[in-house]
Amino acid sequence: xxxxxxxxxxxxxxxxxxxxxxxxxxxxxxxxxxxxxxxxxxxxxxxxxxxxxxxxxxxxxxxxxxxxxxxxxxxxxxxxxxxxxxxxxxxxxxxxxxxxxxxxxxxxxxxxxxxxxxxxxxxxxxxxxxxxxxxxxxxxxxxxxxxxxxxxxxxxxxxxxxxxxxxxxxxxxxxxxxxxxxxxxxxxxxxxxxxxxxxxxxxxxxxxxxxxxxxxxxxxxxxxxxxxxxxxxxxxxxxxxxxxxxxxxxxxxxxxxxxxxxxxxxxxxxxxxxxxxxxxxxxxxxxxxxxxxxxxxxxxxxxxxxxxxxxx
Numbered sequence: 001x002x003x004x005x006x007x008x009x010x011x012x013x014x015x016x017x018x019x020x021x022x023x024x025x026x027x028x029x030x031x032x033x034x035x036x037x038x039x040x041x042x043x044x045x046x047x048x049x050x051x052x053x054x055x056x057x058x059x060x061x062x063x064x065x066x067x068x069x070x071x072x073x074x075x076x077x078x079x080x081x082x083x084x085x086x087x088x089x090x091x092x093x094x095x096x097x098x099x100x101x102x103x104x105x106x107x108x109x110x111x112x113x114x115x116x117x118x119x120x121x122x123x124x125x126x127x128x129x130x131x132x133x134x135x136x137x138x139x140x141x142x143x144x145x146x147x148x149x150x151x152x153x154x155x156x157x158x159x160x161x162x163x164x165x166x167x168x169x170x171x172x173x174x175x176x177x178x179x180x181x182x183x184x185x186x187x188x189x190x191x192x193x194x195x196x197x198x199x200x201x202x203x204x205x206x207x208x209x210x211x212x213x214x215x216x217x218x219x220x221x222x223x224x225x226x227x228x229x230x231x232x233x234x235x236x237x238x239x240x241x242x243x244x245x246x247x248x249x250x251x252x253x254x255x256x257x258x259x260x261x262x263x264x265x266x267x268x269x270x271x272x273x274x275x276x277x278x279x280x281x282x283x284x285x286x287x288x289x290x291x292x293x294x295x296x297x298x299x300x301x302x303x304x305x306x307x308x309x310x311x312x
């Protein structure tokens with residue numbers, strides 16, 4: 001009797017015993033390969049550990065050395081980047097030891113592809129990081145400087161790898177992404193020890209302008225916060241409607257509070273000197289033109305609620 005197709009298929013199929021033997025062989029092979037790779041895995045873990053310790057040591061050493069010549073933010077960020085670079089090098093070496101079949105060129109190629117993917121995924125973070133590094137390298141300002149950037153003013157608290165922390169003059173903390181700082185104009189108010197401030201003092205047309213200028217300069221010389229070099233100036237700048245305007249310019253400490261206090265003291269001293277010298281500071285002249293409704297009301301003529309003169 002000829003066997004059926006199903007019976008022929010059953011003869012060709014592996015038996016349960018053969019399947020069990022293949023599974024056992026696979027498990028034994030995996031165990032043997034794992035046991036054989038244990039020394040390599042142990043060496044890789046040891047390399048990772050050494051890299052982590054070396055990265056921390058390099059970071060602390062560079063932070064100490066760089067802190068002697070640069071601001072703390074620069075030393076902190078650069079030492080951190082150096083520590084990460086050392087750790088990445090040891091990780092690459094550990095992977096090469098753990099997987100000897102993988103060529104270093106393949107690891108570098110994979111790292112390059114991974115870097116491109118990370119660059120697209122974390123574009124904003126990387127842009128802020130690069131901007132922070134450039135700010136720290138160029139050092140347009142340092143922690144403690146008073147700056148204005150993108151309409152914000154305050155004292156630089158610190159520069160991190162991703163943002164610049166600005167302590168505003170009212171005490172509030174403002175965190176600005178480094179890319180916004182790097183891409184915009186920065187006014188560093190405390191770049192120099194002194195800065196010039198000014199205000200306008202107006203005197204009457206009948207007053208002696210030369211005498212008023214001398215009185216102003218004498219008053220400024222009595223204010224301790226006003227610098228003698230460069231010398232203060234009192235320059236006639238405008239012939240106004242009711243006054244001749246004199247621009248008073250002088251140099252003070254560049255810090256915000258000191259400049260405000262010095263300006264206040266100078267204005268008080270100049271006002272007192274002009275008063276004592278008999279120089280008039282006239283009020284603004286205002287010309288009033290009477291409307292027809294006002295003239296009509298003065299002569300007892302009828303005026304509407306809207307102000308129009310009613311005909312008799």
